[in-house]
Amino acid sequence: MNRIRTPFAMAAAMLALGALASCGGGGGSAAADATKAAAPATPAQADPGYAALAKLPDWNGVWEPAAFARPGAARQTPPAPPKLTPDYAKQFDAFQAKNRSTPGINFVSNVANCVPPGLPGSMTQPYPIEFLFTPGRVTVLIETYSMVRRIYTDGSALPAADQLDPSYQGTSVGHWEGDTLVVETSGILPETSPMQGINGHSDQLKVTERMRLVDPETLEIATTREDPTVFIEPYTTTARYARHRDWKIMEYVCAQNNHDALDEHGNPAFSLERKPGE
Amino acid sequence: MMRTALLSLAAALAATSASAHHSTAMFEWGKEKSIDGTIDKWEWTQPHTFVWLVVPGSGGKVQQWGFEGMSPSWLGRRGWNIHTLTRGDKVKLIYYPLRDGRQGGFFVRVTLPDGKTLQALPGGGGPPPPTPTSGAR
Numbered sequence: 482m483n484r485i486r487t488p489f490a491m492a493a494a495m496l497a498l499g500a501l502a503s504c505g506g507g508g509g510s511a512a513a514d515a516t517k518a519a520a521p522a523t524p525a526q527a528d529p530g531y532a533a534l535a536k537l538p539d540w541n542g543v544w545e546p547a548a549f550a551r552p553g554a555a556r557q558t559p560p561a562p563p564k565l566t567p568d569y570a571k572q573f574d575a576f577q578a579k580n581r582s583t584p585g586i587n588f589v590s591n592v593a594n595c596v597p598p599g600l601p602g603s604m605t606q607p608y609p610i611e612f613l614f615t616p617g618r619v620t621v622l623i624e625t626y627s628m629v630r631r632i633y634t635d636g637s638a639l640p641a642a643d644q645l646d647p648s649y650q651g652t653s654v655g656h657w658e659g660d661t662l663v664v665e666t667s668g669i670l671p672e673t674s675p676m677q678g679i680n681g682h683s684d685q686l687k688v689t690e691r692m693r694l695v696d697p698e699t700l701e702i703a704t705t706r707e708d709p710t711v712f713i714e715p716y717t718t719t720a721r722y723a724r725h726r727d728w729k730i731m732e733y734v735c736a737q738n739n740h741d742a743l744d745e746h747g748n749p750a751f752s753l754e755r756k757p758g759e
Numbered sequence: 760m761m762r763t764a765l766l767s768l769a770a771a772l773a774a775t776s777a778s779a780h781h782s783t784a785m786f787e788w789g790k791e792k793s794i795d796g797t798i799d800k801w802e803w804t805q806p807h808t809f810v811w812l813v814v815p816g817s818g819g820k821v822q823q824w825g826f827e828g829m830s831p832s833w834l835g836r837r838g839w840n841i842h843t844l845t846r847g848d849k850v851k852l853i854y855y856p857l858r859d860g861r862q863g864g865f866f867v868r869v870t871l872p873d874g875k876t877l878q879a880l881p882g883g884g885g886p887p888p889p890t891p892t893s894g895a896r
Contacts, residue, residue, distance in 0.1 A: 730830060737804045
């Protein structure tokens with residue numbers, strides 16, 4: 482048996498011994514050697530899930546919201562306005578009125594303080610996104626705010642909303658219907674915005690996304706929001722993304738140099754303070 | 760056609776906020792002003808780049824001006840980088856001013872010492888106000 486060289490190794494060994502002890506095992510080093518000897522010789526056999534990934538559509542590269550990538554061609558017909566419950570209709574109307582009177586005022590939210598947007602707004606930020614396929618998982622990496630979505634495609638059911646810890650991106654499961662990835666998400670933090678012009682929703686918000694290639698270089702995501710406290714009927718918007726095979730996702734740390742935090746009244750502000758030490 | 764494309768891009772930018780994460784209400788968006796000065800510092804940072812400019816003032820004093828710009832995520836994919844501006848460069852900077860009159864704004868384009876002009880935002884006279892139904896945030 483090798484000598485234990487570092488505190489880390491010592492801690493790991495203690496944990497391993499503890500696990501063996503709790504399983505009723507004894508003679509730690511002998512059991513560990515036996516496990517090593519039984520390890521499979523061919524990794525491919527160990528995880529056949531990787532072979533199945535070859536059947537999935539090619540979503541390689543990074544995807545830029547088409548409104549930015551292809552101006553002129555990309556502006557699609559705006560969706561019909563949502564059918565909202567009375568309280569949220571009032572909020573939405575006030576948003577539109579304020580937008581007309583003070584251009585630019587509407588982006589007043591904690592996002593200016595570098596708090597990331599929740600789903601589904603996180604998917605229509607100006608900067609690109611990318612997809613990683615691994616067995617039982619699709620991972621979405623969002624450049625803006627460096628956000629991550631883990632979509633479980635291993636057959637897991639979507640837990641009931643009251644079983645989930647609320648989070649900005651919620652809890653997502655997905656399945657493939659042909660070449661369309663269907664993603665269902667709940668457990669989205671109620672303080673986030675389910676669509677522009679509305680702040681807040683209940684813990685019942687469910688977002689369903691249908692993602693597919695509409696041509697080899699264009700990804701389309703149709704996003705349906707359901708929350709009976711906000712929407713009288715499900716509300717769907719569609720966004721397109723242009724592929725850039727040669728781009729790489731950049732680092733985005735919003736707190737690096739943010740001059741746009743809201744003032745003490747929650748209004749837009751602009752700091753002309755230089756960084757400390759200058 | 761090109762102009763239409765630029766205006767559409769401008770609209771898209773305005774709709775998602777020119778800056779990805781905050782209001783543009785503190786700037787007189789679309790009202791171009793010009794200033795000549797010397798680069799004191801070029802900050803290639805998220806969520807925005809920043810130009811600190813020193814400008815001759817009255818009585819031999821220099822004034823400091825600060826200009827926010829688009830992010831490295833935007834500019835970095837359109838030919839800009841951390842070396843585009845250097846301390847000591849004498850530049851002409853076109854910007855949208857702060858509404859409150861302080862010495863700063865959002866920069867639109869920069870003319871370098873060699874006369875080359877770099878666009879930092881789509882032109883076209885400034886984007887129209889944000890569209891309320893863009894669904895982006």
